[in-house]
Amino acid sequence: MPSASYEQSAYPFNAGPLGHIEGLTLSIHDKPSLHYFGGLPYALPPVGKYRFRRPRPLPPCYQLGTRASPGRFTGSAAVCPQPWDEDDKSLWDENCLQLNLYIPAGTAPKGGWPCFVYLHGGYLQWGDPNMAPESLVPLLTETAFKAIIVAPAYRVNAFGFLASHELDDEARKDNVEATGNCGFWDQRLAIEWAWKNVSLFSGDQTNVTLAGYSAGAHSTFQQLAHELYFVSDEKAIIKRAIMWSNSPGVQPRSLDQHQTQFDELCAVLGIAHKSSATEKLTKLRAVPATGLVAAQHHLTRSEFRAYSDDSFISSTIISHINSGDFAKRMKRRKIKLMNGECRDEHNSYRSWRTPSDSYAAVKTRLTADYPSVVVEKLMKHYCKGTYDLPKGYKDWPDLFGHIYADCQVHNLERGFHNALFKGGLVAGEDVLRYRFDMRMKCVDAIIPPDWGVTHATDLDSIWFWGACGDGLTAGEKDMLKDWNEQFAAFVRGDDVQWGPSDPKQMRRLRADGKTDVWEDDRWEQGLEVWDLLNGDEGKSRL
Known part of the structure; x- marks a missing residue:
């Protein structure tokens, strides 16, 4: 994070119906820079019999x-x-909702600060929202970006995305909400909490x-x-959406397709297949959190994902x-989208549960994330119907990284934009496409330089204004000033001067640091x- 020294002091606050709380104020030379509250609960604990069930509102x-x-909320969210960085379990807690x-210091504008709800990444398997408050001081004090940042934790891996007929039948029997997609339901409650309570903190x-x-x-x-398909206009919350380096993907699996993963998890944990549904769920809920995490390393389908x-x-x-x-529906609700990519996304993607150097290993690894029919199409497409490594790739793990990046980001984003x-929707007005061909120096502290402009090299450095390493240099700040101003305008709801006006164009930060309009050669x-993967051949083209 930036090397500047910030003074911390207690920040007592009357949050109205939420009661009296204490957070932190970060200051420079006695001038407040931001206010911070860490670990505010937005739902009841999802533990015990509520493991694998939808979150319950406060x-x-x-x-x-x-x-x-x-x-006292001066620490971090649980x-x-x-299954990531398992040596540091100090903040692990199933009660993680x-x-x-992060609130700008100073007087809020008329109507309140814009509300910026940020969902952390991590393949839906790991990650947390705990950005050190001092790392965001430059963003909230030096730039045009002025908004309350709401960053929720949510359940990931099996805790957030386990699904099965046993869980579904139990929910129906108990007359409670159906299970599955718990991590998404967590996020939804956090969004609703932000909408309901942000005005208490001078938000809009x-x-x-x-x-x-x-x-x-x-x-x-x-x-x-x-929101577009299950929430009425009068209850809709989202005004704008930002998707940094990801896409809709493909249609999530059905419950039948998830059952295989559930059965394998039970087998790894020694829960007999012949056990009754009640016995299986009772034993699963009795497994310590650390045991449930450890079991996931032994699964063929290691990734827990959404289901339809x-x-x-x-x-x-x-x-x-x-x-x-x-x-x-987006047009009717006047929702605008920002969505784009980094040039070398694949170098990071190949690093998560990298398969061994073979066709079969790549296929098996992809099956952990995508339905089998999708994987069959992908392997046939990239390998041209053979079992040989295609030309242009160093090895099978390298191919895996490219396939994964294409599906998560490059190719499926473009298909989505086309639709x-x-x-x-209008390019440059309703849909803002971008691409980064340059990385900032501060990223070297967290991502290997030889990975290039890979996945996540833009997050802390560009969007969060040098919230890593030693921060941005003066020259980098000048280079990124307009990017920040357009980002800030988007979050405020103002008109954005993006540049591209054609569907096949993207706003680009070039390798030499200049910004231009790029004709997309991957369209x-x-x-x-x-x-x-997602449509009939030739029928979804512009």
Whole structure:
């Protein structure tokens, strides 16, 4: 994070119906820079019998503290137990439905600060929202970006995305909400909490931008889709959406397709297949969190993903995109989208659960994320119907990284954009496409330089204004000033001077640091793969 020294002091705050709380104020030379609250609960604990069930909202009378005993929120949100950096478990807690607030110091504009809800990434398997408050001081003090940042934790991996007929039948029997997609339901409650309570912190509940990086961007799509198809106009919250380096992907699996993963998890944990449904679920809920995490390393299908439940996710959402209906609903609600990529996304993507050097290993690894029919199409497409490594790739792990990046970002973003334009959204106004061909120096502290302009090299450095390493140099700040101003205008809801006006153009930060309008040379390739996976050949073209 930036090397500047910030003074921290207690920040007592009367949050009205939420009660009295204490956070932190960060200051430079006695001048307040931002206010911070860490670990505010937004839902009841999803533990015990509530493991693998939808989150439960806090009761209306719930208070975070009293005048005599204020709630102290100066730390971080709890972290859902996860298969990543398992040596540091200090913040692990299944009771992780908490969020962090970062509030600009000073007087809010008329109507309040815009609300910027940020969903963290991590493949839906790991990650947390705990950005050190000092790392965001430059963004909120040096730039045009002035908004309350709401960053929730949510359940990931098996805790957030386990699904099965046993869980579904139990929910129906107990007359409670159906299970599955719990991590998305967590995010939804956090968004609703922000909408309901941001005005208590001088925020504008009518001006909410939802944003996310990687799996957080995919989550942003799912949240937007949920609002468009399951939430009425009068209850809709999202005004704008930002999807940094991710796409809608493909239609999520059905419950039947998820059952295989559930059965394998039970087997790894020693839960007999012949056990009754009640016995299986009782034993699963009795497994310590660390044991549930450890078991996931031994699964063939290691990644826990969404399923098409027709409750959170429409089973025909891809059809809605292809028909233009998704775009028409966005247009009717005046929702704008920012969505783009880094040049070398694949170098990071190949690093997560990298397969061994063979055709079979790549196929098996892809099956952990995508339905089998999708994987068959992908392997046939990239390998031209053979079992040989295609030309242009160093090895099979390198091919895996490219396929994964193409599906998560490059190709399926382009197919999605094409469908939005067909449905009536306007390039450069309703849909803001971008591409980065340059990385900032501060990123070297967290991502190997030889990975190039890879996945996440833009998050802390560009969007969050040098929130890593030693921060941005003076020259980099000059280079990125207009990018920040357009980002800030988008979050405020103002007109954005983006540049591109054609569907096949992208706003680009070039390798030499200059910004231009780039003619997208991957457009046709992207549409071809979208058609292959998400539509009839040739029928979804502009």
